[in-house]
Amino acid sequence: MKHLIISAITLLLVHFSSFGQDLSPYIKVGESSNSIQEVSDKVIQTLKDNSFTVLGAYNPSNKSTLKVIAFTRNDLKNTVIKVKDRGALGAVMKIGLVAKGDKIIISYTNPDYLLRAYLPTTYNTYKSQFEKFSSDLKITLSSLGDEFKPFGGSVQADKLGNYHYKIMMPYFTDPIELAEFSSFKEGLNMITNNLKANKGNTKEVFRLVYEKEEVAVFGVGLQSKENGESYFLPKIGEDHVAALPYEIILQGKEATMLHGKYRIALHWPELTMGTFMKIMSTPGDIEDALEALCKQSDI
Numbered sequence: 001m002k003h004l005i006i007s008a009i010t011l012l013l014v015h016f017s018s019f020g021q022d023l024s025p026y027i028k029v030g031e032s033s034n035s036i037q038e039v040s041d042k043v044i045q046t047l048k049d050n051s052f053t054v055l056g057a058y059n060p061s062n063k064s065t066l067k068v069i070a071f072t073r074n075d076l077k078n079t080v081i082k083v084k085d086r087g088a089l090g091a092v093m094k095i096g097l098v099a100k101g102d103k104i105i106i107s108y109t110n111p112d113y114l115l116r117a118y119l120p121t122t123y124n125t126y127k128s129q130f131e132k133f134s135s136d137l138k139i140t141l142s143s144l145g146d147e148f149k150p151f152g153g154s155v156q157a158d159k160l161g162n163y164h165y166k167i168m169m170p171y172f173t174d175p176i177e178l179a180e181f182s183s184f185k186e187g188l189n190m191i192t193n194n195l196k197a198n199k200g201n202t203k204e205v206f207r208l209v210y211e212k213e214e215v216a217v218f219g220v221g222l223q224s225k226e227n228g229e230s231y232f233l234p235k236i237g238e239d240h241v242a243a244l245p246y247e248i249i250l251q252g253k254e255a256t257m258l259h260g261k262y263r264i265a266l267h268w269p270e271l272t273m274g275t276f277m278k279i280m281s282t283p284g285d286i287e288d289a290l291e292a293l294c295k296q297s298d299i
Contacts, residue, residue, distance in 0.1 A: 021106045021152040023113040030145015039104045050140040056206030061229040070206040079261035090118040096242030120161035153270030165265035175256040179294035183212035200292040205245045219245040227285040242253040243267035
């Protein structure tokens with residue numbers, strides 16, 4: 001009986017510690033004295049050697065001191081697509097590289113953080129699969145560093161599914177509709193062609209297409225010097241570079257994006273209102289750029 005009581009108390013403590021746990025959007029792997037290209041090559045090869053799929057890479061703000069590598073794995077990709085309300089956004093994780101002095105800082109998006117936010121009502125259904133993905137990713141990246149320190153602010157785990165920055169600010173469930181097409185194929189072709197043409201100073205970083213489910217996620221680099229990454233990233237923090245690129249998700253005939261006031265806040269949860277005000281135009285600028293990719297190009 002005594003052992004049963006102790007076991008029950010232990011389970012309760014584990015449950016409540018998890019319930020109130022703070023999670024951060026990023027995890028620092030470590031630092032390297034190699035060049036950013038050498039580190040990037042090693043990251044990509046390490047991911048490939050451990051059954052992860054690299055979807056694309058680029059230099060945010062067109063800066064050689066910043067690099068992002070987008071990747072997924074079949075189990076994650078095939079699980080999140082079961083969630084109809086934009087679950088595919090959770091399929092793509094990113095590794096960020098930032099050159100500081102003679103060191104390259106290596107970090108990645110925390111799957112436990114993002115998946116709780118992007119699958120607000122179904123995370124617990126697939127929790128064991130997501131925890132295995134997160135654990136395997138950590139083991140894979142351990143050859144690149146041994147710090148694994150969370151950073152970038154924090155949000156209580158149980159609040160991520162209903163996250164918003166401040167009162168009256170948008171939630172995950174308040175996406176912006178960019179366009180409605182006559183078919184999934186039309187939408188896929190139009191966005192593809194506009195990205196190939198670099199319409200609106202954009203760049204395709206990655207795409208993930210589920211043909212059967214008629215879902216596609218595009219990672220879009222925002223290359224305008226006036227109002228793209230070069231404008232807003234230095235103001236809110238380049239250490240969070242793994243937040244990029246921004247996404248368009250096409251589901252059936254409809255293309256949407258996460259509201260900038262939600263997505264930026266989610267990836268920079270420690271932003272003060274004063275700093276947020278410095279990029280007041282950015283959510284609208286991003287919407288304009290992504291909306292342009294969903295329209296017929298002018299002839």
